[in-house]
Amino acid sequence: MTDIGSKKDQVLKALARIITAQEEAIIAANAKDLAAYKGGDESMFDRLKTGPEKVRGMAEACLQTAALPDPVGRELYRFDHPNGMRVVNQTVPFGKILIIYESRPDVTIEAAATAFKAGNRIWLKGGKEALNTNLLLAEFWQEALAAHDVGPGFVNYLQLDRGATQQLIRENPHRFDLIIPRGGERLINFVREHSQIPVIVSGRGNNFLYVSAAADYGMALSIIRNGKSRISVCNALDKVLIDRSWEGLEGKLQQLLGDLSAAGLEVVADEAGWAGAHPAVQPVPESVYYEEFLSHKIVLKVVGSMAEAIAMINKYSGGHSASIVSDDEQEARSFLEGADCAAVYHNASTRFTDGGQLGMGAEIAISTQKLHARGPVSTGQLVSNKWMVYGNGQVR
Template structure:
């Protein structure tokens, strides 16, 4: 498949160009996710090559035990069966999700959004070609060309057995899937990520991390939305002025709580509700935290359970933060933009789960498995 994607790059770009030309929405994040360029195709190829090089995740023994009566008990990894992923806009999901599903022994049903139809159909046709050339059924990868009503009917009354559903997108898509699905659902996609800048932070490092996390890809679920500043930070006013200036260079709208509402170039927040929002836009909220404990409480109250970072030179404070913040990925002195299956060495991801069962954070090849007990005896009875 990696070879086919490389060989058919121009056809993929051409199909994507049609999708971009047909897109009439004004959702900045969706438009950004929709676009496929040379770099994104290279990313698809790298993801497939990394997946191909990884160890088979099936049949891995997790536990073994010999009973006193002689029976041998073991637990090994096993495929789910059929996985359905419902996603918006992102043609690269058609690559990563199908690749991870196939290598972990799972059939996959891909339900992409209408805005990326031409791109997805082009990629699925390559999947079918790759499968057929290797004497595999093309039923391993199926594209569901459904509208909203058909998708709802399929979720409520599936025409085949589905073992797991992953909605990968905005909160409306997640709510729609949870409401209508009749099998387990893994929640993926919501960010609302926080950075806490401690009183003992390297301030230049803090600005670099915040700018990177906020501005490099606003459509990503690992992008930054909220910044908390320690109340006792030295040179706090100077730091904030510099930070706001840097954010303004990328046309980021800066909202502030009452502690910083007098800062030039900022907009006072109107409601507490903004702290719960994931922006997927050039917007950020900056507020004050009375202490490390206060920052942790705020993140656990308002955050999306995705990613959170502390910037500090105090390793003890960092350890308290990392252990206490209830997020899938926690960071010390690094950008939240690294919460990504490929960046974490997984060869891509099916999704980034903010659930705690069965897997949290990026779901890679070794995570798209369940388990099975094997009990071997020679006539034992209880």
């Protein structure tokens, strides 16, 4: 692979300048995609729409990634062998990465920026919904690469239909080293079934929040509302579990139903264990607790203890994010240790599960698996490692 170590940050900064200068062109291309979209999915439309704020976010992601330390060549282990050999284990790029995603044009910038900073070559397969925006952003990538004499092959955009994409996954003609499917379970299952390539799964959200008996009402309400501030993202909040021992439970439950409904949410209260009557109170089938809503819907449920809440999170959630609202530090620590999610929060919103928000710059995905990476996947997670052994004729 061509050594691009000294040029990576220059390319990313150049790309940020191009994106900033071409804001109007990006928004115009995106307007074509929005006009062509005939689906009625509000969440999909939200992911697709690219306004000034998202354009500025793309440029900022490039600059943040450029400012990060180079993840390649970092020494992980050193051993001086008794026979005189010097043994070093260090980070190296994965090599070739394929990412398949839908509707979000900013992934074309952020995913490629993350892979490029880590020295990888990336193939981008975006959804047809964002074709005009993606093709323009891919052109900007090539402009930035060319400006610093970096080969065009580091960022490749694939314009393929579903059948051709499936053939690409099955046959792997480019000899990809890693696939990242960012889509529905059907895509993820197809990749797992038909490819022998290592996979990082950017899985579903379905995030939970537990309101402890030691919770402040105002804080709980603020965090819940923020968790639904965007419905199309994987770090959105879907389920709220409320401890039965919360002081003044019935009054707080009625107030919470009113406040969340007033915020424009479709509130469903599970009648099992609920205190008091309200039109939102109804039976909630177990299947609903497995669902990621990607809508304004939110489910509230009263539980008997933190242990019950943790058990529900570990059974039903997508393993993405979970939060506890509590003034009890020891209780919160037990929750953070017990909830089996990639990111766990005490008195904070699940909406912070994002590479940029956690100080990692751009992200390529949020992994809900435990190997090779977990949580936001940024430059530091898009490397492998290699053993380099230096000798002067040693034999065994």
